[in-house]
Amino acid sequence: MTTQCEIRPILLSDNTDLACVLRKVLTEFGVPEKGTAYADPELDSMFEAYNKPKHAYWVVVCGGEILGGAGIAPLQKGASHVCELQKMYFDQKARGKGLGQKMINTLLDLACSFGFTCCYLETMPNMTAAQKLYRANGFVDIDAPMGNTGHYSCPVWMTKSLV
Numbered sequence: 001m002t003t004q005c006e007i008r009p010i011l012l013s014d015n016t017d018l019a020c021v022l023r024k025v026l027t028e029f030g031v032p033e034k035g036t037a038y039a040d041p042e043l044d045s046m047f048e049a050y051n052k053p054k055h056a057y058w059v060v061v062c063g064g065e066i067l068g069g070a071g072i073a074p075l076q077k078g079a080s081h082v083c084e085l086q087k088m089y090f091d092q093k094a095r096g097k098g099l100g101q102k103m104i105n106t107l108l109d110l111a112c113s114f115g116f117t118c119c120y121l122e123t124m125p126n127m128t129a130a131q132k133l134y135r136a137n138g139f140v141d142i143d144a145p146m147g148n149t150g151h152y153s154c155p156v157w158m159t160k161s162l163v
Helices: 012-028 046-050 099-113 128-136
Strands: 005-009 055-061 067-074 082-090 118-123 140-142 158-162
Touching: 005 099, 012 046, 012 067, 012 082, 046 055, 046 067, 055 118, 067 099, 082 099, 082 140, 099 128, 118 128, 118 140
Parallel strands: 082 118
Antiparallel strands: 005 055, 055 067, 067 082, 118 158, 140 158
């Protein structure tokens, strides 16, 4: 029997379970606790953090269980036309089901509807499956970080034109 999975906008009631999943995935990949999403103060209040204009966070739900998510928001201290794909992490149980592709499609469509013309992201070198997915969707590597996300421990930077 295959578990039914969906992606949907985050709800306030998702905060606690989502924070646990995100920290679990970050720990699984050995992500440093400083200078990465792990240290972001909004990790425990994602609904509130993304309940703003030009922000969106969607969660992956399989069999009623939250197994990850991803968001889009204006790039901190970046140009007004640039958004950032943020906190895209999936539990092992949600990987390999096409949900990452569905999530990227959903969020990039939202980014365009918000008026963004460029999408930026940061990731870790060992997150090779994620990088493969990003590149397959038109993201290209760049030589330096953009904006000021506070994620000084993330050394892989990518962008995609949305026009």
